[in-house]
Amino acid sequence: MDISVYRPGELSAADRTAWTALQSKAHLNGAPELANPFLSPEFTLAMGRCRRGVRIAVVREGGEPTAFFPFQRTPTGVGRAVGLGLSDCQGLVHGPGFDWDAQELLRACGLAVWEFDHLVEGQTPFEAGASGTFPSPVMDVDQGYETYLSGLRDRSPKFTRTTLAKERKLARDSDEVRYVHDERDPAALRALMEWKSAQYRRTGRSDRFARAWISRLLQQLFHTRSEPFAGILSVLYADGRPVAAHFGLRSERVLACWFPAYDPAFAKYSPGLILHLRMAEAAAADGIAYLDLGRGQKEYKDSLKTRELAVSEGWVTRRHPIAVGHRARRAPVRALRNAVLSRPDFFDPADRVLKRMGKIRSKI
Structure with missing residues (x-):
């Protein structure tokens, strides 16, 4: 070589x-x-x-x-x-x-x-x-969002009913609910990082954003945009304020899920789950083949996944x-x-x- x-x-x-x-x-x-x-x-x-x-x-x-x-x-x-x-x-x-x-x-x-x-x-x-080898769950959306949602109803009927019902309740309790798949407002990124830091502290985990280089990295990637690659900030808003957000990375065919978080004041609506379904819908419309949820045992990943990769x-x-x-x-x-x-x-x-x-x- x-x-x-x-x-x-x-x-x-x-x-x-x-x-x-x-x-x-x-x-x-x-x-x-x-x-x-x-x-x-x-x-x-x-x-x-x-x-x-x-x-x-x-x-x-x-x-x-x-x-x-x-x-x-x-x-x-x-x-x-x-x-x-x-x-x-x-x-x-x-x-x-x-x-x-x-x-x-x-x-x-x-x-x-x-x-x-x-x-x-x-x-x-x-x-x-x-x-060691470990599962990394993914959400396949290459056949379109409706196909994914239909499969989700078959695989996780109770989870799907509950999540969609909470989305409707959030809409009833708010004057406006909107989703932005590729938000360019840096204030929304700061809000996400603050929520995530609070979550790390609340659960006794090490706060990744306390490391200056990780915060700088996200800022770098947030402003990185090319034809095949971008840092994607997705935000769910209710009454004009962000209630859930996610920052991940997109290539031509894969959306890598990375940092999801939500406002705890809206926890009863499960805004993070609503956000993931909106992300799947928008990703399918953009021609993404699958969302990679990443290695790690989480109940929401087990519910949303269509299959698993191995890392x-x-x-x-x-x-x-x-x-x-x-x-x-x-x-x-x-x-x-x-x-x-x-x-x-x-x-x-x-x-x-x-x-x-x-x-x-x-x-x-």
């Missing part, structure tokens, strides 16, 4: 165009998951403006780019997927029939280890290092002491986290403790 490694700002316009072309043809080449916007050049470039160590390996055959591998690297050679812990889809973007040697790729990138937690399906050379976590390593030390530190943490999340007898007590801590933090 002919492999060159670039900083984000060094990537040529021709290479960016080739990368986008690989994604746009992914569904035709039997790998539709590679069209995910988290694998787009725009996401990697935005990350490069907010975090150090972002690099892009370009694999060429006959002088032409055939694959793109975005990653983050520390000075010691520890590699991570771009946005590890934040991005919902990771891997190497390639064309049909492309195969690679993971060890050779890591060596060319100067990596002793590469860690991932949302590895896309079909990355065989990387999957050998996976320590993996783990490490690809070379024989190197840095790789041994990194895996020794990270493996127990991941194993404990997954054990808690997968077992209700562990998760429920831990969740109650976190929520009690959240209430205490909210009062301080």
